Amino acid sequence: MSARPIPWGFVILIGFGLVAPVLGIYPTFLMKCWCFALFACAFNLLLGYTGLLSFGHAAFLSAAAYTTGHAIKVWGLAPELGLLAGTVCAGVLGFVFGSLAIRRSGIYFAMITLALAQMLYFVWGQMSFTGGEDGLQGVPRGVLFGMLDLSDNTNLYYLVFAIFLAGFLLIYRVIHSPFGQVLQAIRENEPRAISLGYDVDRYKLLVFVLSAALSGLAGATKTVVFQLASLTDAHWHMSGEVVLMTLLGGLGTVFGPVVGAFVIIGLQNGLADKVGSWVQVIMGIIFVVCVLAFRRGIIGELGRFLRRPL
Amino acid sequence: MFELLGISPQALYSQLLIGLINGSFYAVLSLGLAIIFGLLNIINFSHGAQYMMGAFLAWIGLTQLPQWLGNPDFAVNYWAALVLVPLIVGVFGVFIERTMLRRLYKLDHLYGLLLTFGIALIIEGVFRDWYGVSGQQYEIPEVFQGVINLGFMYLPKYRAWVVAAALAACFATWFVIERTKLGSYLRAGTENPRLTQAFGVNVPLMIMLTYGYGVALAAFAGVLAAPIFTVSPKMGADLIIVVFAVVVIGGMGSILGSIVTGIGLGLIEGLTKVFYPEASAVVIFVIMAIVLLVRPAGLFGKEQ
Numbered sequence: 384m385s386a387r388p389i390p391w392g393f394v395i396l397i398g399f400g401l402v403a404p405v406l407g408i409y410p411t412f413l414m415k416c417w418c419f420a421l422f423a424c425a426f427n428l429l430l431g432y433t434g435l436l437s438f439g440h441a442a443f444l445s446a447a448a449y450t451t452g453h454a455i456k457v458w459g460l461a462p463e464l465g466l467l468a469g470t471v472c473a474g475v476l477g478f479v480f481g482s483l484a485i486r487r488s489g490i491y492f493a494m495i496t497l498a499l500a501q502m503l504y505f506v507w508g509q510m511s512f513t514g515g516e517d518g519l520q521g522v523p524r525g526v527l528f529g530m531l532d533l534s535d536n537t538n539l540y541y542l543v544f545a546i547f548l549a550g551f552l553l554i555y556r557v558i559h560s561p562f563g564q565v566l567q568a569i570r571e572n573e574p575r576a577i578s579l580g581y582d583v584d585r586y587k588l589l590v591f592v593l594s595a596a597l598s599g600l601a602g603a604t605k606t607v608v609f610q611l612a613s614l615t616d617a618h619w620h621m622s623g624e625v626v627l628m629t630l631l632g633g634l635g636t637v638f639g640p641v642v643g644a645f646v647i648i649g650l651q652n653g654l655a656d657k658v659g660s661w662v663q664v665i666m667g668i669i670f671v672v673c674v675l676a677f678r679r680g681i682i683g684e685l686g687r688f689l690r691r692p693l
Numbered sequence: 694m695f696e697l698l699g700i701s702p703q704a705l706y707s708q709l710l711i712g713l714i715n716g717s718f719y720a721v722l723s724l725g726l727a728i729i730f731g732l733l734n735i736i737n738f739s740h741g742a743q744y745m746m747g748a749f750l751a752w753i754g755l756t757q758l759p760q761w762l763g764n765p766d767f768a769v770n771y772w773a774a775l776v777l778v779p780l781i782v783g784v785f786g787v788f789i790e791r792t793m794l795r796r797l798y799k800l801d802h803l804y805g806l807l808l809t810f811g812i813a814l815i816i817e818g819v820f821r822d823w824y825g826v827s828g829q830q831y832e833i834p835e836v837f838q839g840v841i842n843l844g845f846m847y848l849p850k851y852r853a854w855v856v857a858a859a860l861a862a863c864f865a866t867w868f869v870i871e872r873t874k875l876g877s878y879l880r881a882g883t884e885n886p887r888l889t890q891a892f893g894v895n896v897p898l899m900i901m902l903t904y905g906y907g908v909a910l911a912a913f914a915g916v917l918a919a920p921i922f923t924v925s926p927k928m929g930a931d932l933i934i935v936v937f938a939v940v941v942i943g944g945m946g947s948i949l950g951s952i953v954t955g956i957g958l959g960l961i962e963g964l965t966k967v968f969y970p971e972a973s974a975v976v977i978f979v980i981m982a983i984v985l986l987v988r989p990a991g992l993f994g995k996e997q
Binding site for chain 1 (some may be wrong): 707730736791796797800801803804806807808810811812814815816817819821822823882910921930934935937938940941975978979980981985986989990
C-alpha cells in the first residue's frame with residue numbers, strides 16, 4: 384500500500400471542502416477553484432500519468448460550457464441533464480481530437496492539440512448561438528433533480544464540491560487501476576509498453592477521451608456557477624493556465640493539480656485589482672521558474688520531503 | 694469564367710496576393726522553428742512573441758525613440774530597423790538560450806516548450822502593459838508607397854517587397870545550411886551532436902547561435918510585417934498557432950519543404966477567402982487534420 388497517498392490527504396481535502404464556506408471564504412471564488420481543480424486533475428491524468436502534453440484542453444472546457452449553457456438556457460433542460468450533455472459533448476470532441484492527435488507524439492502532439500483548439504475557438508467566434516464576443520449570458524441555475532434550488536449559493540457550493548470530489552475519486556481510481564498502470568508504463572517507456580503487447584494507441588485514446596470528458600464536466604459546472612459561457616474558456620491562454628496549475632502543483636501527483644488550481648486562481652483573484660494586467664507577466668514568470676527550478680511542483684516537493692507519493 | 698462564379702478577378706488577385714504575403718510569413722516563421730527544432734529539439738513557443746517584438750521595436754524606433762531623446766533626428770528608419778531589430782532580438786534570444794534553455798537539454802523536450810510558453814506570456818504581457826491591446830500604425834517607407842500597374846491588377850509596391858524580402862531570407866537560409874561549410878556543421882550537429890563535437894566542432898556555441906538566428910529571423914519577419922499589419926501585442930500569438938499547424942502539415946525535415954508548405958498554405962487560405970470566406974480562419978487547421986489522417990508524418994516529414 385506504500386504507493387498510495389496517505390489518507391490524511393483525503394481527510395484534509397474533504398474536511399477543507401466541507402467547512403470552507405463556513406470559514407467566510409467567498410463561495411463563488413471557492414466554486415471557481417473546485418471547477419479548475421477538476422479541470423487540472425483531468426489534465427494531469429493525461430500529462431502527469433500518460434506523458435501526453437495537450438495544449439488544447441480549453442477546447443473541451445469550452446465545448447462543454449457552451450453545450451450546457453445552450454441546453455439549460457434555450458432547450459430548458461434541468462441542470463443535471465445540462466451537465467450531462469456538456470460532459471458527453473466534450474467526450475465526443477475528445478474522441479475526434481484524440482484520434483487525430485495520437486497519430487503523432489511528443490512535441491507534435493502538443494502542437495496538434497493546440498491547433499485543433501484554436502480552430503474550435505474560431506468556430507465558436509463565428510457561430511451565433513455562442514453569442515460571439517459577448518458570450519452565452521444569463522444561463523439560469525435551475526433546480527437540481529427538481530428538489531434542490533441552485534440559486535441558493537450554499538446548495539450550489541456543495542453540488543460543485545460533490546461534482547469535484549466524484550471526478551477526483553474517479554481519477555484516483557483510474558490511476559491506481561491496472562489501466563492506470565499501463566498508462567504509467569506508456570509514460571515511462573512507450574516502445575517497451577508496445578513490445579509487451581499493449582495496444583498503446585487505444586490506451587492513449589481512451590485516456591484522452593476520459594480526460595476530455597472530465598474537463599468538460601468542469602467546464603459545464605463552471606457555466607452553471609457563473610451563468611455564463613464565453614470565448615475566454617476557449618482561448619489558448621486557458622489551455623496554458625491548466626498546464627501551469629498542474630505544473631505548479633506537481634505533475635503526476637494526485638493532489639498537486641488541486642493545490643495548483645487554488646494557488647493560481649487565488650493569485651489571479653488577489654492580484655487582479657492590485658497589479659491589473661501584469662497578472663499575465665506574473666503567470667509567465669511562475670511558468671519559467673517552475674520549469675527551471677521547481678519541476679516537481681508544490682506537492683511533488685512535499686511528497687519528497689515526506690518520502691511518500693502524494 | 695470568374696464572372697460566372699460571381700467573383701471578380703480583382704478580388705481573386707488581391708486575395709491571392711494577401712495569401713502570398715501571409716504564406717511568406719508562414720514560410721519564414723516555420724523555417725525558423727524548423728532550424729531551432731533541428732538542433733535544439735525544442736519547439737520555440739516564444740517565436741510568435743519574438744516576431745511581435747520585432748514589429749514593436751521597429752515601431753518604437755521610428756515613433757517613440759525620437760520623443761524619448763527629444764530629437765527627431767534619432768528616429769530609426771525602416772532600413773536601419775530591418776538590420777538592427779533582428780540583431781537586438783537575436784541577442785535577446787542568445788541570452789534566453791544561455792541563461793535558461795541550456796539547462797533543459799537533458800530533460801524531456803516538453804519542458805523546452807513549456808519554458809518558451811512562459812517566456813511568450815511574459816513578453817506579450819509586458820508589451821500589452823506598456824502599449825495596450827489596440828494596434829499601432831507603422832507608416833510604409835516612402836520608396837514603397839504607391840502601386841505598380843501590372844495590367845490585370847494593381848500591385849502595392851510594399852507588398853511586392855515583403856514577398857521578395859521574405860523569400861530572399863528563406864533562400865539565403867537554405868543556401869547557408871545546404872551549400873556552405875558552416876551549414877554542413879549544422880546539419881552534422883542536427884544528425885549527431887556528440888559525434889560532431891568529437892570532431893572538434895563547438896556544438897554548444899553552434900546551438901546558441903542557431904537559436905539566436907532563428908529568433909532573429911522571426912524579428913525580421915516582424916519588421917517586414919509592421920507596415921502591413923497593425924502592430925499589436927496579440928499579433929504574434931495568433932500567427933504562431935497557425936504556423937504550428939503549418940509545421941505539422943509540412944513536417945520539419947526539410948527546409949525547402951517548410952518554404953513550399955508555408956507559401957502553398959498561404960495561397961490556399963487566400964483562395965478560401967474568395968470562395969468561402971467563413972472557412973478562411975479554419976482552413977489550415979482542417980488541412981492539418983486531413984494530412985494527419987492521410988500522411989501523419991507530414992508532407993515532407995520522415996516516418997520515425
